Amino acid sequence: MNVFLIHAHPEPKSLNGSLKDLAVETLTGLGHAVQVSDLYAMNWKAVADADDFPNRAHPDHLNYAYESKHAFLGGTQRDDIAAEQAKLLWADAVILQFPLWWYSMPAIMKGWFERVYAYGFAYGVGEHAGERYGDRFGEGNLLGRRALVSMTVGGRESHYTPRGVNGALDDVLWPIQHGMLFYPGMAVLEPFVVYQANRITPEQWADIADRYRARLRGLFTDAPIPFRRQNGGHYDGRQVLKDGLGGGETGTRIHLVQPGDPPEYPLPPR
Amino acid sequence: MNVFLIHAHPEPKSLNGSLKDLAVETLTGLGHAVQVSDLYAMNWKAVADADDFPNRAHPDHLNYAYESKHAFLGGTQRDDIAAEQAKLLWADAVILQFPLWWYSMPAIMKGWFERVYAYGFAYGVGEHAGERYGDRFGEGNLLGRRALVSMTVGGRESHYTPRGVNGALDDVLWPIQHGMLFYPGMAVLEPFVVYQANRITPEQWADIADRYRARLRGLFTDAPIPFRRQNGGHYDGRQVLKDGLGGGETGTRIHLVQPGDPPEYPLPPR
Numbered sequence: 001m002n003v004f005l006i007h008a009h010p011e012p013k014s015l016n017g018s019l020k021d022l023a024v025e026t027l028t029g030l031g032h033a034v035q036v037s038d039l040y041a042m043n044w045k046a047v048a049d050a051d052d053f054p055n056r057a058h059p060d061h062l063n064y065a066y067e068s069k070h071a072f073l074g075g076t077q078r079d080d081i082a083a084e085q086a087k088l089l090w091a092d093a094v095i096l097q098f099p100l101w102w103y104s105m106p107a108i109m110k111g112w113f114e115r116v117y118a119y120g121f122a123y124g125v126g127e128h129a130g131e132r133y134g135d136r137f138g139e140g141n142l143l144g145r146r147a148l149v150s151m152t153v154g155g156r157e158s159h160y161t162p163r164g165v166n167g168a169l170d171d172v173l174w175p176i177q178h179g180m181l182f183y184p185g186m187a188v189l190e191p192f193v194v195y196q197a198n199r200i201t202p203e204q205w206a207d208i209a210d211r212y213r214a215r216l217r218g219l220f221t222d223a224p225i226p227f228r229r230q231n232g233g234h235y236d237g238r239q240v241l242k243d244g245l246g247g248g249e250t251g252t253r254i255h256l257v258q259p260g261d262p263p264e265y266p267l268p269p270r
Numbered sequence: 271m272n273v274f275l276i277h278a279h280p281e282p283k284s285l286n287g288s289l290k291d292l293a294v295e296t297l298t299g300l301g302h303a304v305q306v307s308d309l310y311a312m313n314w315k316a317v318a319d320a321d322d323f324p325n326r327a328h329p330d331h332l333n334y335a336y337e338s339k340h341a342f343l344g345g346t347q348r349d350d351i352a353a354e355q356a357k358l359l360w361a362d363a364v365i366l367q368f369p370l371w372w373y374s375m376p377a378i379m380k381g382w383f384e385r386v387y388a389y390g391f392a393y394g395v396g397e398h399a400g401e402r403y404g405d406r407f408g409e410g411n412l413l414g415r416r417a418l419v420s421m422t423v424g425g426r427e428s429h430y431t432p433r434g435v436n437g438a439l440d441d442v443l444w445p446i447q448h449g450m451l452f453y454p455g456m457a458v459l460e461p462f463v464v465y466q467a468n469r470i471t472p473e474q475w476a477d478i479a480d481r482y483r484a485r486l487r488g489l490f491t492d493a494p495i496p497f498r499r500q501n502g503g504h505y506d507g508r509q510v511l512k513d514g515l516g517g518g519e520t521g522t523r524i525h526l527v528q529p530g531d532p533p534e535y536p537l538p539p540r
Binding site (some may be wrong): 030040048080102103113114117118159166171174176224228246251252253255 | 281283310316320331332347372384436450499505
């Protein structure tokens, strides 16, 4: 299988760098093909701006989404953007490796999503009319791929438990896992997390590496997070969860399929 | 009073640009002093990297947090970073103006937080020992300031309701409002949001402007979101919410003070 690893850390000798190297070694050893986009090493352009569109539809007023659609459909995207899209389409699984900075991914990786996720490629896909609001959240051009967040965290694990002061880990990662990965159709696995990442001893690293290798071995077999598909029948025409679903939960967890829920509609043929 | 507006949109003639201009005009008219950091216009350096530290403590291994502490305490920060910190300290209120891109702020603004929020300035503040995990979440160097997120959203309002497919608005904004604004001590107001921002008619703009002016008039009087303070007595020594609190809620809403909760400890004298 093909694995695309997107890596964002400025120090190659960091824990993130070690996890990236371990993933490449482990996955290659398992017989997979691996491509890595090391965003800092590539000097990735982080800011979505007018320079992304040498051939503007509207030179006098920049609407980034509109220009990204124009460039994507017209084949005038910048090479750096098109190359990353090709890697996503090549991949059977996508891994994000990053340190959690201010409860989100580093800016350089956020800018990767803003620029690579063009209108027509990652959003604005499918019919938008009446009760239909596109092919997204479980459908889209990246359907059939798996996604894994592998990250390091400075704080303690207790801070990210369901009652921890930072918010539950799945709430902190909601914009990323649901909003960026599930949105264009990827099946998202439980994240791999190393807490208190600034205090890792050699003994702890051996344990971390063992845990991560196990997760990498399960990349194509572990059960994904059961996010509800937008067009799976659980949401109404305003994309609001139907009455009777999500009982017993509030917050983001209402958007997980729960035991006893009616089965989702099958995916349409592609 | 002093208001610091941080603006992130690449097109001055955009709806975000209009909201920024309206805020400056309205706040100035109310007698406030206003400073604006227009990140795109400033060509703000979005990526946190080694170039931020001309005077490295450890030239051979970049730990961004450690070097930011070294630069902050040693007075060797880059001028662009120190200037933004000075604006934060000058301000009585901070407004973030941005389009919601992929369920978060634009990369250029995320990079502003990564670079300006130095160790010792915005985190790593206060005692970290035993059950004490710093002055954060309601305490810190930005205590006494108010914060307001003003943002535009492409999708429909129903998508961001408590049962909407994108997740509730307060969950989507949790990493920003709780994790970036409340963290160093600011009191966070309810966000000001314009939905379906790509379809605004002149009549709608008049209404939006009226609504925003009303929010700006309330900048120093509206009640903030009642996030619990980390050191207010509601969390235990692992920074986990104590038993008996948060009843009836799950997810991020357990971290709001609720009627009937015991009063929080008073803030320590400064």
